[in-house]
Amino acid sequence: MMLDNIRALIREGKVEGAIELVLSLEDKKERFNMLCYIIEELGPAFTEYPAIMDEIHSLLGDFEGPERAEGMACLAHSLWVAGADESERYMRGAIKEAKDIDDPLWRSEALARVASYMARMGLAEDAIYYFNIALETLRSLKLPYSMGIQKLKELADLLVETGDYLSESSATEFYWLAKEIYNSLSLPLRAAEMDAKIRIVNEATEERTLAVVKALETGDMERAIALVKYLTDEERIAALLEIAYWLVIHDRKDLAMSLISDAFDAILREKIKPADTELMSSAKKFIKIGLLDEALVLAGAMEDRDEASLLLKDIALALARRGERGKALNIALGISNDRLREETLRRLEGDVGHE
Incomplete structure (x- = not known):
C-alpha cells in the first residue's frame, strides 16, 4: 500500500509529497527502505531533492552492525538503479562494514545480505564469493543444533530469493549453492525445487x-x-x-x-x-x-517492407472475406511493394469470398 501511494504521488509529479509521506514513518528501517525506493523511481532526478540523502545519511548513522551493512548495500543498489556513480563507493563501504563485525554469526548474516544486493547489481561472481564466505563462517561456528539448522536454511532461502530476482543465466549459481545447503540439511524436496529452477534457466538460455x-x-x-x-x-x-x-x-x-x-x-x-x-x-x-x-x-513494425507487404496482402484479403472491403482496399493501397499491391488490388476486384 505504501509503495503504491509513493508511486502514485511520483507519477503525479508530487515528489515532495512522496518524500513527506515517507519521512512521517516511525519505523526507521521502513523509512530507509522507502527512501531508497524513491531514489529508484526518480532515477537521476533524485539529486534534485537533497532531503532524501540527508535523511538516509542520518538513518545510516543510527544503524549498527548487520543493519548498517545491509542499509549501505541497499542504498548502493538503489543508486545503481538510478544510474548514480556513487553506487560502487557505497557497496565498498557495505562490504567493509560487514567484514568489520566482530561477532562471526552477525558477520556471516551481514555478508550474505550484502552479497544479495551485489548480485542485483550484476556482480554475480563477487556475490557468490561473499555468499561462500558467509556459508564457511556459519559452518565453522559451534551453534546449538536447532539454531545451526535454522541459520543455514535462512542462508539457503536468501540464495533462492537472490536467484529468483535475477533474469539471466547467473541465477543458476545461486540455486546450485542453495541446493547444496538443502541437501546438507536433508531437505530433498527443497533441493529438487532447485533442480527444477536450474532446468528452467538452462532451457531458456539455450533454446x-x-x-x-x-x-x-x-x-x-x-x-x-x-x-x-x-x-x-x-x-x-x-x-x-x-x-x-x-x-x-x-x-x-x-x-x-x-x-x-x-x-x-x-x-x-x-x-x-x-x-x-x-x-x-x-x-x-x-x-x-x-x-x-x-x-x-x-x-507496421517490421523493417523489411517486402515481407511486411506479404502480410498486408494477407490481411487485406482476410478483411475482404470478412466483408470489410473498404478497409481492405485502404490497406491494399498502402502496400509498398508494387507487384504485391497490384496483385492484391486485382484480387479485391474479384471474388475473394471463397478463399
Missing part, C-alpha cells in the same frame, strides 16, 4: 523463444511464463505474442488481449522490437485466428 513454444505445445502455461523471464527484451516480446496466441485458441482472449497490449506498448513506445521473422510468425498466427488489427500493427 530461447523455442523453449516457450515447446512449453505451450505441451499445454504447460506456467512453465512458459517462467521461461519468459530469462529471455532478452526482444525475445520476451515475441514470447508474449506466442503466449497470447495460445490463450486465444484456448478461449482466454481477455487475458490474451492484455498481453498483446503490453507487447504493443513495448514495440511502439519503448522501441523494443523482436526480429522480423518473429513478428511475421506471430502476425500469420493472428490472421489465422481473426486478430487482423493486431496483425496489422505487427506488419
Whole structure:
C-alpha cells in the first residue's frame, strides 16, 4: 500500500509529497527502505531533492552492525538503479562494514545480505564469493543444533530469493549453492525445487523463444511464463505474442488481449522490437485466428517492407472475406511493394469470398 501511494504521488509529479509521506514513518528501517525506493523511481532526478540523502545519511548513522551493512548495500543498489556513480563507493563501504563485525554469526548474516544486493547489481561472481564466505563462517561456528539448522536454511532461502530476482543465466549459481545447503540439511524436496529452477534457466538460455513454444505445445502455461523471464527484451516480446496466441485458441482472449497490449506498448513506445521473422510468425498466427488489427500493427513494425507487404496482402484479403472491403482496399493501397499491391488490388476486384 505504501509503495503504491509513493508511486502514485511520483507519477503525479508530487515528489515532495512522496518524500513527506515517507519521512512521517516511525519505523526507521521502513523509512530507509522507502527512501531508497524513491531514489529508484526518480532515477537521476533524485539529486534534485537533497532531503532524501540527508535523511538516509542520518538513518545510516543510527544503524549498527548487520543493519548498517545491509542499509549501505541497499542504498548502493538503489543508486545503481538510478544510474548514480556513487553506487560502487557505497557497496565498498557495505562490504567493509560487514567484514568489520566482530561477532562471526552477525558477520556471516551481514555478508550474505550484502552479497544479495551485489548480485542485483550484476556482480554475480563477487556475490557468490561473499555468499561462500558467509556459508564457511556459519559452518565453522559451534551453534546449538536447532539454531545451526535454522541459520543455514535462512542462508539457503536468501540464495533462492537472490536467484529468483535475477533474469539471466547467473541465477543458476545461486540455486546450485542453495541446493547444496538443502541437501546438507536433508531437505530433498527443497533441493529438487532447485533442480527444477536450474532446468528452467538452462532451457531458456539455450533454446530461447523455442523453449516457450515447446512449453505451450505441451499445454504447460506456467512453465512458459517462467521461461519468459530469462529471455532478452526482444525475445520476451515475441514470447508474449506466442503466449497470447495460445490463450486465444484456448478461449482466454481477455487475458490474451492484455498481453498483446503490453507487447504493443513495448514495440511502439519503448522501441523494443523482436526480429522480423518473429513478428511475421506471430502476425500469420493472428490472421489465422481473426486478430487482423493486431496483425496489422505487427506488419507496421517490421523493417523489411517486402515481407511486411506479404502480410498486408494477407490481411487485406482476410478483411475482404470478412466483408470489410473498404478497409481492405485502404490497406491494399498502402502496400509498398508494387507487384504485391497490384496483385492484391486485382484480387479485391474479384471474388475473394471463397478463399
